[in-house]
Amino acid sequence: MDGKNLLMQPAAAAELDARPPRLDFRDFQRSIVLLSSFRSGSHMLKLSLGRLASLTTPAEPFNHGFSPEGGYTLKTYLAEGGPKPSLMTEGHAAVHHFLARFYRHMPERRGIILDIKYAQAYAFGVNAEMRLPVAVPVVLEELKKLNVPFIHLTRRDKVAQAISLMVAEDSGEYLVKAGDAIATSQLRLSPRDVLARAVQLRNASDNARIVMDALGVRYHAVTYEDLTSTDWRDHYRAIFRFIDQYADIPADYVAPTRPQVSSSRVSNMADIRAYVMDRAADLNG
Secondary structure, eight states: OOOOHHSSSSSSHHHHSSSOOOOOOHHTTTEEEEOOOOOOOHHHHHHHHHHHOOOOOOOOTTTTTTTTTGGGOHHHHHTTOOOOGGGOOOHHHHHHHHHHHHHHHHHHTTTTTEEEEGGHHHGOOOOOOOSSSEEEHHHHHHHHHHTOOOOEEOOHHHHHHHHHHHHHHHHHOOOBBSSOOOEEEEBBBOHHHHHHHHHHHHHHHHHHHHHHHHTTOOOEEEEEEHHSSHHHHHHHHHHHHHOOOOOOOOOTTTOOOOOOOOGGGTTTHHHHHHHHHOOGGGOOO
């Protein structure tokens, strides 16, 4: 039912239709949240978990930018008439409506990775009633209530992450597959702009940790640097143990996306690193 038809209903019928749907516990029992910021290696991790552990890896569900054919996302949900008008200020109920529709598009009996970026977690607003010492995104609060485990993926080198994001914004290339050619064009970035973006990324990851700790979320922390280190297999095995999945890692396994080495695209890296070192050394990773 679309929003127009809902508004044409008598009030009693509209209230009945607006009630949160009953979710099947089997759906959220097989769900895993991958929480991260952009350019942290989330696509590499998500696709690797999908290939190694046969998990379902849909598009970012709360990313409004994806086209409908990209999978069931917030854009699809809004096109169908949700959130319903009576739920515009009822984010908790709207999340359940969204999840009920989302799960109907997922294959049965397979684990599902919910890829959520920090900013997307605010799609249905925040709970600022201060029962907790911080305002928390409604999406994360509801997923915590459903006891969904979280993988928190961060990147220690915030300067490299900021540069990767700025290079991607400049080129429009956000995903580089393992077999793709490496771009060689050079950019000169403002050290001040890189520092500002790196601070923003640090603040976002710090805030996510504060929110998860306040909620009491069960989460496993891992970094991009862990997943690209020489002992990356150990870190993947730790993730599998956390999500209670067994997976074999073939000796010749190669991640489906290339490690983000955007720093090689920047001509003034030494100046940027020195500028950041003088002002916020920890951002250099």
